[in-house]
Amino acid sequence: MGQQSAVSALSIVAFQVNGRSYHLPPRPLVAICLDGSSNEYLTVAMAHGRMPNLQRIIQRGHHSVARAALPSFTNVNNASIVTGTPPSIHGICGNFFLDPVSGQEVMMNSSAFLRAETILAAAAQAGRKVAMITAKEKIRDILSHQLKGIAFSSEQAQAARLETHGIDQVEKLVGEPAPNIYSAQASLFVLRAGLALLNQQRADFLFLSLTDYIQHRFPPAAPEAIDFYGALDEELGRFLKTDAILGITSDHGMNAKQLPDGQPNVIYLESLLSAKFDPDVRVILPITDPYPAHHGALGSFAVIHLSNPNLTGPVQNWLLKRPGLSEVYDRPTAVRKLELPSDRTGDLVALARRDVVIGRTPQYHELEVLQNGLRSHGGRYEEMVPFIISHPLKPDYLDRAAADLRNFDLFDFLTNGVQLPGLPLS
Amino acid sequence: MGQQSAVSALSIVAFQVNGRSYHLPPRPLVAICLDGSSNEYLTVAMAHGRMPNLQRIIQRGHHSVARAALPSFTNVNNASIVTGTPPSIHGICGNFFLDPVSGQEVMMNSSAFLRAETILAAAAQAGRKVAMITAKEKIRDILSHQLKGIAFSSEQAQAARLETHGIDQVEKLVGEPAPNIYSAQASLFVLRAGLALLNQQRADFLFLSLTDYIQHRFPPAAPEAIDFYGALDEELGRFLKTDAILGITSDHGMNAKQLPDGQPNVIYLESLLSAKFDPDVRVILPITDPYPAHHGALGSFAVIHLSNPNLTGPVQNWLLKRPGLSEVYDRPTAVRKLELPSDRTGDLVALARRDVVIGRTPQYHELEVLQNGLRSHGGRYEEMVPFIISHPLKPDYLDRAAADLRNFDLFDFLTNGVQLPGLPLS
Numbered sequence: 057m058g059q060q061s062a063v064s065a066l067s068i069v070a071f072q073v074n075g076r077s078y079h080l081p082p083r084p085l086v087a088i089c090l091d092g093s094s095n096e097y098l099t100v101a102m103a104h105g106r107m108p109n110l111q112r113i114i115q116r117g118h119h120s121v122a123r124a125a126l127p128s129f130t131n132v133n134n135a136s137i138v139t140g141t142p143p144s145i146h147g148i149c150g151n152f153f154l155d156p157v158s159g160q161e162v163m164m165n166s167s168a169f170l171r172a173e174t175i176l177a178a179a180a181q182a183g184r185k186v187a188m189i190t191a192k193e194k195i196r197d198i199l200s201h202q203l204k205g206i207a208f209s210s211e212q213a214q215a216a217r218l219e220t221h222g223i224d225q226v227e228k229l230v231g232e233p234a235p236n237i238y239s240a241q242a243s244l245f246v247l248r249a250g251l252a253l254l255n256q257q258r259a260d261f262l263f264l265s266l267t268d269y270i271q272h273r274f275p276p277a278a279p280e281a282i283d284f285y286g287a288l289d290e291e292l293g294r295f296l297k298t299d300a301i302l303g304i305t306s307d308h309g310m311n312a313k314q315l316p317d318g319q320p321n322v323i324y325l326e327s328l329l330s331a332k333f334d335p336d337v338r339v340i341l342p343i344t345d346p347y348p349a350h351h352g353a354l355g356s357f358a359v360i361h362l363s364n365p366n367l368t369g370p371v372q373n374w375l376l377k378r379p380g381l382s383e384v385y386d387r388p389t390a391v392r393k394l395e396l397p398s399d400r401t402g403d404l405v406a407l408a409r410r411d412v413v414i415g416r417t418p419q420y421h422e423l424e425v426l427q428n429g430l431r432s433h434g435g436r437y438e439e440m441v442p443f444i445i446s447h448p449l450k451p452d453y454l455d456r457a458a459a460d461l462r463n464f465d466l467f468d469f470l471t472n473g474v475q476l477p478g479l480p481l482s
Numbered sequence: 483m484g485q486q487s488a489v490s491a492l493s494i495v496a497f498q499v500n501g502r503s504y505h506l507p508p509r510p511l512v513a514i515c516l517d518g519s520s521n522e523y524l525t526v527a528m529a530h531g532r533m534p535n536l537q538r539i540i541q542r543g544h545h546s547v548a549r550a551a552l553p554s555f556t557n558v559n560n561a562s563i564v565t566g567t568p569p570s571i572h573g574i575c576g577n578f579f580l581d582p583v584s585g586q587e588v589m590m591n592s593s594a595f596l597r598a599e600t601i602l603a604a605a606a607q608a609g610r611k612v613a614m615i616t617a618k619e620k621i622r623d624i625l626s627h628q629l630k631g632i633a634f635s636s637e638q639a640q641a642a643r644l645e646t647h648g649i650d651q652v653e654k655l656v657g658e659p660a661p662n663i664y665s666a667q668a669s670l671f672v673l674r675a676g677l678a679l680l681n682q683q684r685a686d687f688l689f690l691s692l693t694d695y696i697q698h699r700f701p702p703a704a705p706e707a708i709d710f711y712g713a714l715d716e717e718l719g720r721f722l723k724t725d726a727i728l729g730i731t732s733d734h735g736m737n738a739k740q741l742p743d744g745q746p747n748v749i750y751l752e753s754l755l756s757a758k759f760d761p762d763v764r765v766i767l768p769i770t771d772p773y774p775a776h777h778g779a780l781g782s783f784a785v786i787h788l789s790n791p792n793l794t795g796p797v798q799n800w801l802l803k804r805p806g807l808s809e810v811y812d813r814p815t816a817v818r819k820l821e822l823p824s825d826r827t828g829d830l831v832a833l834a835r836r837d838v839v840i841g842r843t844p845q846y847h848e849l850e851v852l853q854n855g856l857r858s859h860g861g862r863y864e865e866m867v868p869f870i871i872s873h874p875l876k877p878d879y880l881d882r883a884a885a886d887l888r889n890f891d892l893f894d895f896l897t898n899g900v901q902l903p904g905l906p907l908s
Contacts, residue, residue, distance in 0.1 A: 096547050099525045103540035114529035119703065121522050123836060275884050277545065312884040321885075376815050383809065389802050410549060411886035436862070458701050458738040459747075460837035 071182040074172050076140050078471040080182065084260040084300040085470050086250065089137060090288070091130060091191070091243070092268025092433065094309035095121055095442045100276040101285035109293035113302065113446045118454075122443035122461040124308055126394045126407075127342055127357035127434045131164060133307030134195050134265055136464035138188075139172040142395035147171035148198060150342020153400050154361055161340065165194050167201035171397075175467045177202040179261045187222075187259035189249050191242045191267035194346055199263065206259060210245040211237040229253070237347065240284045242267050247291040254298055262300075271310040272350040273428045296446070303470040305463040306441035308433040313354065313413045320423060320430040323380045323408065325358055326416040333371050336363035339416050340402065343434050352421050356408035356435030359401060368403050375404070380412040382436055410437040447474040497608040500598050502566045504897040506610065510686040510726040511896050512676065515563060516714070517556060517617070517669070518694025518859065520735035521547055521868045526702040527711035535719035539728065539872045544880075548869035548887040550734055552820045552833075553768055553783035553860045557590060559733030560621050560691055562890035564614075565598040568821035573597035574624060576768020579826050580787055587766065591620050593627035597823075601893045603628040605687045613648075613685035615675050617668040617693035620772055625689065632685060636671040637663040655679070663773065666710045668693050673717040680724055688726075697736040698776040699854045722872070729896040731889040732867035734859045739780065739839045746849060746856040749806045749834065751784055752842040759797050762789035765842050766828065769860050778852050780841055782834035782861030785827060794829050801830070806838035808862055836863035873900040 070079045101107050113119075125136040125143055127150060135148035143149040147169055155162045176199065180186040186205035190196055193209040200207030206222035208215075213226040213234035227233055230248045235241030243266035253259040274281040295302055315321050326339035343355030362368060368386055375384040383406070390405035391398045408414050413432050415421050441463050449457060453473030456465070496505045527533050539545075551562040551569055553576060561574035569575040573595055581588045602625065606612040612631035616622055619635040626633030632648035634641075639652040639660035653659055656674045661667030669692035679685040700707040721728055741747050752765035769781030788794060794812055801810040809832070816831035817824045834840050839858055841847050867889050875883060879899030882891070 094547070095521060095525060096545070099521060099528070100540060100545055102525070102528055103537045103545065105537070111529045111531070114526060119522070119526055119529065120701075121520075275546075314885065316878070316881055316885065318881070377818065379818070382819070392803065392805070393808070409886065437866075440863075440866070452742070455742055455744070459740065459742065460835065 069182050071178045073175050073178045074139055074141050074145060076468060078175060078179070078467060080179070080184065080471055081301065081474065081476060083476065084254055084262070084298065086254065086262045086264065086295060086300045086302050087137070087466050087470060088247070088302065088304045089134060089263070089265040090304060090306045090442070091266045092271035092308060092310045093306040093442060094276070094438070095440070096276040097271065097281060097285055098442055101282050101289070104282050106282055106286035107289040109289045109296055110444070112296065113292065113444060117447050118445040118449050118457060120443050120457050120461060121440050122305060122463045122465070124306070124439050124441050124463045126436070126439060127355070128308035128438040129343055129355065129357070129434055130192065130268070130307050131195055131198065133463060135170065135198055137305065137307070137466055138174045138176050138199055138263060140175055140464055140467060141172050142464070144391065144395045144397050145172050147397050147400065149396050149400050150359075151194070151345040152340060152342050153359070154338060154340050154402065156399060165197060167197045170198055170201050174199070174201055174203065176200070176205070176261070176263055180204045184261035185259045186261045187250065187253050188263045189246045190265040191237065191246050192265075192347070195265065199265065206253065210234055210242050210249070213245070237267065238269055240270050240287065242269060244287055244291060247288070251291065251294050254300060268310065269350065272431050275312065275431070301470055301474055302446035303466045304442065304444040305466050307463070309438035309441060310431050310433050311410050311437055313356070313411055313430045313432045318429050320352070320354060320426065321380070321412050322354060322415045322421075323378065323412060324415045324417055325360070325406065327418065329360065329371060332374070333367055334362050334364065337361065339414070341414065341416060343432070351432045352423055352426050352430065354413035354415055354421060354430060355432050356413055356438065358406045358414040360404040360406065361402040362404070365403060372404055375406055380409050381406050382409045383407040407435040409435070445469055445474060447476065449473050450475050495608050497604045499601050499604045500565055500567050500571060502894060504601060504605070504893060506605070506608065506897055507727065507900065507902060509902065510680055510688070510724065512680065512688045512690065512721060512726045512728050513563070513892050513896060514673070514728065514730045515560060515689070515691040516730060516732045516868070517692045518697035518734060518736045519732040519868060520702070520864070521866070522702045523697065523707060523711055524868055527708050527715070530708050532708055532712035533715040535715045535722055536870070538722065539718065539870060543873045544871040544875050544883060546869050546883050546887060547866050548731060548889045548891070550732070550865050550867050550889045552862070552865060553781070554734035554864040555769055555781065555783070555860055556618065556694070556733050557621055557624065559889060560616075561596065561624055563731065563733070563892055564600045564602050564625055564689060566601055566890055566893060567598050568890070570817065570821045570823055571598050573823050573826065575822050575826050577620070577771040578766060578768050579785070580764060580766050580828065582825060591623060593623045596624050596627050600625070600627055600629065602626070602631070602687070602689055606630045610687035611685045612687045613676065613679050614689045615672045616691040617663065617672050618691075618773070621691065625691065632679065636660055636668050636675070639671070663693065664695055666696050666713065668695060670713055670717060673714070677717065677720050680726060694736065695776065698857050701738065701857070727896055727900055728872035729892045730868065730870040731892050733889070735864035735867060736857050736859050737836050737863055739782070739837055739856045739858045744855050746778070746780060746852065747806070747838050748780060748841045748847075749804065749838060750841045750843055751786070751832065753844065755786065755797060758800070759793055760788050760790060763787065765840070767840065767842060769858070777858045778847050778849055778856065780839035780847060780856060781858050782839055782864065784832045784840040786830040786832065787828040788830070791829060798830055801832055806835050807832050808835045809833040833861040835861070871895055871900060873902060875899050876901050
């Protein structure tokens with residue numbers, strides 16, 4: 057059976073997830089999360105002539121800049137993209153939080169914490185052949201929640217088994233050994249695996265989520281970053297040879313967070329607050345994850361739990377005077393303005409400036425793991441991300457893209473918003 | 483005298499302005515403010531192959547994204563760029579403010595309101611031939627403060643006289659009639675006039691400030707916007723044929739501020755507050771300027787003057803609950819976080835969301851002047867702008883560019899930060 061006939065056999069079906077409707081076009085869909093990609097990375101690599109396929113996509117399709125969910129972290133935004141909802145709905149508001157029931161600090165990597173259905177599981181339910189491939193094993197469980205399809209990470213590619221991951225022999229599929237998670241290859245492997253599944257017609261509805269290893273280490277103009285985006289572009293070119301509709305966005309941007317001498321620019325918030333206000337204060341850093349060499353658990357977002365709620369006002373006023381912090385909110389305001397789940401948020405939430413990260417105490421962080429300076433994310437200045445669709449948008453979706461577009465509108469745009477040749481504009 | 487010999491005759495001199503030092507390299511300098519240019523405009527035009535000269539600049543020199551001053555308005559940021567300081571120092575915090583002495587609402591277009599010296603005047607004092615050309619007449623007085631050199635606007639090019647503007651017969655210089663301020667040509671004329679002065683050796687230190695007419699009307703992917711950036715790029719190519727060092731930044735970005743039906747997405751703050759809290763409240767919109775067809779005096783930043791200071795807390799708390807507002811600060815916090823001059827700020831300052839503008843009352847605004855929907859600026863979501871230098875940066879300036887770079891560091895980078903062939907890295 058040829059590829060074309062397989063594709064045209066896909067029927068137009070609709071399904072609903074979390075109050076939003078998705079109409080499946082008769083084409084394969086590929087959604088890509090370019091982890092840690094501020095638009096600058098694309099601009100610079102394109103200026104160097106290294107992204108000709110991205111240029112073709114933008115010329116034919118759509119490019120704009122979308123607002124990610126806050127905090128601007130990987131778990132949070134991958135959960136938003138696959139559910140089409142903000143963290144206030146899906147519940148994943150970091151890698152790490154203080155469980156109010158147990159009083160324990162808990163990793164939020166398990167789908168047990170997910171409070172919304174995923175578009176991936178629903179598409180599989182609607183008859184699509186769904187594949188979810190991520191570089192980072194840490195987000196696999198959340199992204200594959202109740203998914204009847206293929207789901208694996210390049211980090212643990214060798215662990216993939218038909219019964220548990222919907223696939224085995226991933227290295228054979230891609231034709232190369234699974235790469236180390238601390239590598240550019242970790243991302244490229246995800247794209248190659250996705251392309252192989254697409255070309256072999258083992259999947260027609262794909263979510264491919266990369267890693268920000270390169271972006272944590274290199275600014276956009278570094279040769280290593282330009283080479284990485286050049287390599288990504290070659291993979292994009294291979295997807296352009298299929299008849300899939302491509303959608304590309306990111307979970308968060310990336311900024312240097314260091315002093316002119318190259319040392320990390322850190323506010324040790326738990327040290328400061330325990331000395332001045334509350335010896336029992338707990339500062340939770342939701343960036344904390346299994347990949348400390350990326351960021352040393354230092355990001356631009358912190359959740360503050362006070363032992364005495366009466367301290368909320370005084371601590372907020374004091375924090376607002378710290379020059380390194382850009383925004384400080386009490387819980388009700390944070391829940392409204394940052395779309396956070398109230399029961400997984402502390403008494404106060406602080407966001408750090410473009411060049412500043414928040415730490416707990418100097419002892420808590422192993423800064424020696426940072427080999428190449430500190431680039432990180434989590435705050436307001438890593439909120440804006442690219443949003444790219446390989447095909448022209450329908451007029452009403454063009455209007456929506458021009459307003460307050462969100463990165464988690466990606467599947468809505470891919471399914472409902474694209475003008476396909478020969479299809480009426482519904 | 484040939485161009486090369488004229489250039490090498492420029493000596494390396496240093497001067498200080500507002501506490502910062504500027505070392506003049508032996509080359510002409512051209513600083514360009516691309517009014518209203520979010521980086522997306524460059525990305526999309528480049529993807530369409532329309533900015534080959536910008537690509538050459540980025541390949542050889544430097545591209546990053548800088549933080550503008552808030553509020554993200556033209557007067558404010560042009561004043562910041564030519565003084566190298568934030569509004570807390572130079573005093574220009576909008577086009578319009580409530581004078582605390584007179585109680586009157588006053589235009590802030592006069593240099594009488596400027597509290598800092600300009601780099602332009604100091605460079606002229608240091609012996610440079612300075613030219614300041616702006617599209618908008620409204621900012622000429624501030625930008626030419628105490629400047630012994632050439633200073634005129636394309637809007638009022640015919641009014642330029644040797645005694646008052648340091649130049650006459652501007653149309654003859656450029657070889658074309660002065661354009662209407664509501665046109666793409668208004669910006670191109672500025673660049674062409676600057677290039678003519680540079681090539682005729684009548685200026686070797688130039689500040690060229692364009693207009694955001696196109697950006698107020700068209701999103702980055704509109705053919706009109708792509709054509710405009712293509713035309714800008716052709717002018718950039720002509721500057722690249724000189725031996726000038728080019729620096730390019732912007733005063734603010736631009737976002738659509740409308741509902742899906744195309745109507746402006748406005749919060750009429752004075753109406754709301756006078757009905758609920760304070761009949762004598764005055765909401766000042768510092769975007770208000772002589773070009774209402776750009777934006778209908780609707781921007782994403784407002785200053786609130788209450789008749790009773792005891793209302794500050796209750797009004798702030800109420801405003802923080804409005805979904806369309808992204809940040810609300812009392813005066814001391816606004817002064818610190820937004821770098822505002824305390825005596826020209828109100829009791830409260832409000833910033834609107836990416837897709838929202840703040841109005842006074844429905845009667846105050848003539849929305850019919852908006853011909854093509856509402857795109858505007860003034861808030862946090864128009865804070866980030868491109869920052870581009872035509873030559874490679876010295877290593878310490880590369881480090882600074884990677885951290886919290888500001889658009890008003892432009893002259894610092896152009897004078898102190900550039901690696902020139904044959905010059906030691908000081």
